[in-house]
Each structure stands twice: as C-alpha cells, then as structure tokens.
Amino acid sequence: MNHGSGGSLAGKLIRNIFVKRFGMDEPLTDSAVLKENGLLLAFTTDSYVVDPIFFPGGDIGKLAVCGTVNDLSVSGAMPKYISASFIIEEGFSFHDLALIADSMSSEAKNAGVRIVTGDTKVVEKGKCDKLFINTSGIGMMKSGFETISSAMDVKPGDKLIINGPIGNHAIAVLGARKELTFSSPVTSDCASLNHLINNVLEECSEIHFMRDLTRGGLATVLNELADMIFSGIIINESTVPVEEPVKGLCEILGFDPLCLANEGKVLFVVGNEGHQKVLDVLRSHPLGKYSEVIGEIVDNGRNMVILNTAIGGRRIIDMPSGMQLPRIC
Amino acid sequence: MNHGSGGSLAGKLIRNIFVKRFGMDEPLTDSAVLKENGLLLAFTTDSYVVDPIFFPGGDIGKLAVCGTVNDLSVSGAMPKYISASFIIEEGFSFHDLALIADSMSSEAKNAGVRIVTGDTKVVEKGKCDKLFINTSGIGMMKSGFETISSAMDVKPGDKLIINGPIGNHAIAVLGARKELTFSSPVTSDCASLNHLINNVLEECSEIHFMRDLTRGGLATVLNELADMIFSGIIINESTVPVEEPVKGLCEILGFDPLCLANEGKVLFVVGNEGHQKVLDVLRSHPLGKYSEVIGEIVDNGRNMVILNTAIGGRRIIDMPSGMQLPRIC
Numbered sequence: 290m291n292h293g294s295g296g297s298l299a300g301k302l303i304r305n306i307f308v309k310r311f312g313m314d315e316p317l318t319d320s321a322v323l324k325e326n327g328l329l330l331a332f333t334t335d336s337y338v339v340d341p342i343f344f345p346g347g348d349i350g351k352l353a354v355c356g357t358v359n360d361l362s363v364s365g366a367m368p369k370y371i372s373a374s375f376i377i378e379e380g381f382s383f384h385d386l387a388l389i390a391d392s393m394s395s396e397a398k399n400a401g402v403r404i405v406t407g408d409t410k411v412v413e414k415g416k417c418d419k420l421f422i423n424t425s426g427i428g429m430m431k432s433g434f435e436t437i438s439s440a441m442d443v444k445p446g447d448k449l450i451i452n453g454p455i456g457n458h459a460i461a462v463l464g465a466r467k468e469l470t471f472s473s474p475v476t477s478d479c480a481s482l483n484h485l486i487n488n489v490l491e492e493c494s495e496i497h498f499m500r501d502l503t504r505g506g507l508a509t510v511l512n513e514l515a516d517m518i519f520s521g522i523i524i525n526e527s528t529v530p531v532e533e534p535v536k537g538l539c540e541i542l543g544f545d546p547l548c549l550a551n552e553g554k555v556l557f558v559v560g561n562e563g564h565q566k567v568l569d570v571l572r573s574h575p576l577g578k579y580s581e582v583i584g585e586i587v588d589n590g591r592n593m594v595i596l597n598t599a600i601g602g603r604r605i606i607d608m609p610s611g612m613q614l615p616r617i618c
Numbered sequence: 619m620n621h622g623s624g625g626s627l628a629g630k631l632i633r634n635i636f637v638k639r640f641g642m643d644e645p646l647t648d649s650a651v652l653k654e655n656g657l658l659l660a661f662t663t664d665s666y667v668v669d670p671i672f673f674p675g676g677d678i679g680k681l682a683v684c685g686t687v688n689d690l691s692v693s694g695a696m697p698k699y700i701s702a703s704f705i706i707e708e709g710f711s712f713h714d715l716a717l718i719a720d721s722m723s724s725e726a727k728n729a730g731v732r733i734v735t736g737d738t739k740v741v742e743k744g745k746c747d748k749l750f751i752n753t754s755g756i757g758m759m760k761s762g763f764e765t766i767s768s769a770m771d772v773k774p775g776d777k778l779i780i781n782g783p784i785g786n787h788a789i790a791v792l793g794a795r796k797e798l799t800f801s802s803p804v805t806s807d808c809a810s811l812n813h814l815i816n817n818v819l820e821e822c823s824e825i826h827f828m829r830d831l832t833r834g835g836l837a838t839v840l841n842e843l844a845d846m847i848f849s850g851i852i853i854n855e856s857t858v859p860v861e862e863p864v865k866g867l868c869e870i871l872g873f874d875p876l877c878l879a880n881e882g883k884v885l886f887v888v889g890n891e892g893h894q895k896v897l898d899v900l901r902s903h904p905l906g907k908y909s910e911v912i913g914e915i916v917d918n919g920r921n922m923v924i925l926n927t928a929i930g931g932r933r934i935i936d937m938p939s940g941m942q943l944p945r946i947c
Binding site for chain 1: 619621622628631632635636639640641642649650652654655657659661662663664665666667669698699701702703704705706708712715716719720722723726732733734735736737738739740741742744745746747750752754756758944945
C-alpha cells in the first residue's frame with residue numbers, strides 16, 4: 290500500500306519498474322511536454338480510486354477532472370481536452386453513475402475544458418471497489434513557461450507561496466470514510482486551479498516553479514523541489530495555513546498536515562521582487578483568498594527542507610516514506 | 619456485466635449516461651479528432667481489465683499498448699504518444715509488474731510510439747483484480763483521412779476486407795482463464811496494426827472506412843456501420859476466416875465467432891476498383907497474410923447485416939445485446 294502513497298516508496302516503484310523501461314525523461318513532472326509541428330502540447334494521466342466516492346466538497350468525478358486540469362496547469366499549460374475512462378463494478382447504481390457524470394460535466398464547464406473521448410469497462414462484483422476513473426488530458430503550453438516544471442530558474446531568496454490552508458481534502462475524505470463528526474465541517478478543497486494559475490502567469494513576473502500539492506502533500510513537493518535545485522528550503526510553520534478542525538484531528542490521530550493530500554492547492558516559487566504582486570493576484574481570486582508566503586529558498590549547501598516550528602524549534606521535513614491515508618485520490 | 623460488453627447495452631449506457639452530459643460528438647468513434655493551430659490530433663483512451671493478465675500471445679500490458687495504437691490508427695491517425703496508468707492490487711508481485719512493463723515497452727518500440735507519462739495507484743487487497751491499466755494516446759491525423767471514421771464515402775458495391783481469422787483473442791483468453799487444452803494452440807491475435815494500416819493508406823486508394831474488431835467482434839462493427847450508412851451489408855460466411863480450433867470451441871460452447879473479440883483485426887471498406895490492391899498490400903504484411911474479402915455493401919433499402927451462411931441459408935446478424943465473454947480486454 291505504501292507504494293501507492295506518492296511518497297518515496299512510490300517514487301522508487303515508478304523509477305525501478307517503469308521509467309527506464311519506457312525511456313521517460315527525468316525529472317518526472319506532472320505532464321509530458323511534446324513538440325509537434327512547432328506546437329507544444331502537455332499530456333498527463335491519472336487514475337482515481339478515492340474511497341469513498343462521495344465526500345464533502347466533491348466526488349470521484351469532480352476529483353478526476355480537477356486533478357488532470359491541475360496537472361496540466363502547473364506544467365505551464367492551458368488545459369483543453371480530457372478523456373474519461375470508467376471501470377465500474379457490476380451492480381453499481383445508474384443513479385450514482387449519473388451523479389458522477391453530472392459532476393464531471395459541471396466541473397469541466399467550470400474549468401473550460403472539453404471531455405472528448407471515453408471508455409467504460411464493467412468487472413464482476415468484488416473485482417473492483419465501486420468505481421475507478423481515469424482521466425488523461427491535453428493542454429497547450431503557454432509560451433515562456435516551457436521550463437517551469439524543471440525549476441531551473443529557482444534561486445536562493447525566492448519566496449514560497451501557497452494559495453490557502455492545507456490538509457482539507459485528506460481529512461474530508463477520512464471523515465466521510467470513518468463517518469467522523471467534526472466541531473465545524475471539513476470540506477475538501479477539490480477545485481480546478483487553471484483560472485487562478487492563469488491569472489498569476491498573465492499578471493505576474495518571476496514565477497520560477499509551480500506544483501500542485503496532491504498525494505504526499507506539501508512535504509513531498511518540498512523535498513522533490515529541494516532535490517531538483519540542490520538547495521535548502523526553510524518553511525515557517527506559523528505561516529502555513531491549516532484550518533482548526535484539521536489541526537485538531539491531526540493532533541488526535543498523529544497526522545502531519547504537511548504530509549496530507551490536497552486537491553486545490555498549489556505551491557508557487559517566486560522571485561523576491563515579484564512575490565507581493567503574486568500574493569495580491571492570488572488573494573483577489575476565490576480560490577486564493579487565504580494565500581500565504583510560507584518560506585524561502587536558502588543557500589545552505591544542502592538539499593534539505595527545514596521547518597521553523599511554531600514553538601521556536603527547528604526540524605527536518607523528510608520525504609514521507611509511506612502513506613498516512615490510502616486511496617485519498 | 620452486459621453493459622461492459624461493447625454491444626448494444628454498452629452503447630445505451632454510454633449514450634444515456636455520458637454522451638449528452640459531456641457534449642460529445644456523434645457518431646462515437648475510436649478517437650476524438652481535435653484541431654489545434656491547424657494541427658489535427660486524434661485522442662483516445664481505454665482501460666484494460668482483461669482476466670487473466672497473462673494469456674497465450676500477450677498480456678495486459680501488450681494489449682494496453684496495441685489497443686490504443688489501433689484505436690488511433692483506424693481513426694486515420696499516426697499514433698505517437700501513449701500514457702500508462704496502473705491500478706495495482708496490494709501484494710501484486712514486482713516480478714509480474716516488471717514483466718508487464720517490459721512487454722509494454724517492447725510493444726511500444728514495435729509500434730514506434732513513446733510512453734511519455736504515467737500514474738500508479740495501489741488499492742487494498744480485494745479492491746481490484748490484480749492489475750488494471752489505462753492507456754490514452756495521441757496521434758497525428760494523416761491528411762486526407764479526416765472523415766474516414768464517419769464512413770461518409772461508403773457506398774453500395776464497396777467491398778469489406780478483414781486481415782485474417784477472427785475470434786482468436788477471445789478464445790485464447792478464455793482458454794487461459796479456464797485452463798482449457800486445445801488440439802492445436804489458440805493464440806491471441808493481439809498486435810499493433812499501425813504499420814499494416816499505414817501501408818494500406820499510403821499505397822491504396824478508395825479506402826472508405828476502417829474499424830478494429832475488438833469487444834463485440836465483427837458483428838458489432840458491421841451493425842454500427844450499417845446504422846451509420848443507412849445501407850445493408852452482406853457477408854459470406856464461407857469467406858470469413860476462422861481457425862479450426864476456434865470454430866470447434868464455438869460449436870461446443872455455443873459462441874458465434876462473429877461476436878468474439880479480436881485485438882489485431884481490422885475491417886476495411888474499400889471501393890470496388892481498389893479492393894484487389896488492398897488485398898495484395900495486406901497479404902504482403904505478416905499481420906495480413908490471411909486477409910479476405912468477406913462481403914459487400916448493398917443498396918437494399920434497410921440498414922441490416924445479412925449473412926449468407928456456409929450451408930446456403932441466410933440470417934440476420936444482430937448487434938450482440940450482451941456479452942459472450944466478460945473482461946476480454
């Protein structure tokens with residue numbers, strides 16, 4: 290199960306089994322960038338196996354559209370076309386399937402993408418868990434952002450910005466799974482970020498890197514980034530937004546919010562000069578109202594992620610090796 | 619289970635639940651054709667849930683590459699890029715996963731396509747059946763074949779040609795599933811047809827329609843074609859190639875070879891003038907050695923598929939409503 294976590298074991302599985310055999314390019318990013326007749330396309334795929342399929346703030350269908358839209362967007366592409374492939378357990382209700390298709394259709398409209406091709410398979414009862422959805426997506430690379438996934442322009446002094454509180458998606462799904470009741474409701478942040486990201490790319494300069502904070506959470510993205518740039522990263526815990534009920538449940542269950550999955554959060558790395566403008570643009574959009582600067586890139590000679598804790602200590606944030614919660618997306 | 623068959627119930631499910639909500643274009647073909655900056659792309663997706671995952675002539679990995687390559691090819695596109703997304707059951711062996719990745723890699727090389735992006739998910743033991751794979755694919759439309767999937771040029775007198783014996787894939791998978799022994803081995807026809815199809819498109823004229831004969835078999839494709847062209851189709855049973863052990867097992871089990879799935883067979887509809895050349899080109903390729911003219915388009919005022927049986931009778935070939943064999947691909 291830990292190999293499906295998005296953490297270091299997942300990375301090992303992917304590198305050891307697939308990357309060499311398929312001749313894929315490193316670093317592994319959210320989308321492949323393909324050049325055809327002078328046109329730069331981004332191409333990405335994700336299978337969604339979230340359990341349960343309905344949760345506060347979304348369902349597997351909405352998630353499947355948002356996830357692929359976001360993978361294209363953080364690659365510097367304008368998402369355009371989505372495929373939708375369904376593996377359905379025998380006996381699954383038509384009513385629920387229609388609800389999920391409705392939610393995909395409405396999220397696609399929101400994001401301004403078209404679902405253009407699809408497939409359905411049905412397997413015997415007990416051979417899959419209700420419904421799995423794969424979405425693949427094609428986007429058009431925005432000119433000037435071809436190398437953004439490589440983080441090659443990131444340098445010491447750059448600021449790290451996220452667009453709001455982390456951990457909601459994981460806790461909302463866990464809550465739905467375990468039928469937990471919260472003092473105040475926790476809703477998944479599941480959202481298509483392409484319009485928000487587009488605003489930033491159009492209006493701001495010095496955007497050096499973007500990545501959505503999905504499986505493996507902020508901790509995974511920060512460690513991957515540190516490895517890519519061979520520099521240190523310092524995060525100030527007191528500035529990382531986490532909603533109270535999420536914080537509370539993490540304390541009770543021993544989860545680290547930094548490792549929890551999100552489905553509507555993106556990390557921007559921005560040059561020091563440009564960061565205030567990015568913050569302003571983000572905060573003026575409904576999906577970025579609670580954006581914060583959470584840390585910066587430092588030249589400490591080691592590709593290490595350091596957390597200045599809220600109580601004045603320091604600790605290393607490691608790549609999560611396994612998973613806190615399985616089947617979160 | 620019948621909704622996953624590729625037959626008429628599958629068609630109803632897709633139309634009733636997905637097509638309207640997603641605003642997809644009819645007729646539903648194997649790939650979407652997308653126009654971007656003057657470039658015509660084909661985009662397709664398929665999830666593979668074949669049981670068992672290893673069978674004579676292939677495995678789920680080879681199937682996943684061939685299937686998507688073929689869907690692009692019959693749409694008149696040159697397949698270029700493939701995505702690969704894995705849903706893996708907890709405890710599935712690394713050894714088998716590596717074998718399957720090897721087989722995908724080698725088939726991609728064969729077909730001349732690149733696997734450029736991927737995803738892995740792991741679900742708990744018992745929540746999926748060993749391994750499901752989704753592949754999506756991007757191809758470049760070959761100029762002059764933009765409307766081939768619509769069958770708009772098909773007319774009475776056109777000949778129907780298939781590139782060899784039908785039913786092998788379904789029977790090979792069934793044999794592996796039930797551990798049947800055959801008098802002579804039945805091997806899946808699983809193959810990437812893009813080079814064969816390319817030869818035909820480059821060297822022949824009057825190619826009016828192509829479709830691969832997968833789930834639902836020849837019977838499904840013929841019925842879909844008859845509906846698209848509002849014309850009749852006559853098939854001569856004695857000319858439809860079926861290998862002896864496949865024929866034998868069909869007689870024993872009551873299967874109709876016309877309804878059995880294939881993974882390396884394509885139907886061409888060719889103008890009467892051009893059909894001999896197509897036959898010659900097909901027969902000169904290893905995957906087309908046993909090509910045959912199996913029938914023709916007729917103007918009988920009804921969109922009906924008629925079989926002239928080998929013993930001199932006539933019967934209507936209906937769209938299979940359900941399935942003969944589940945999880946064949």
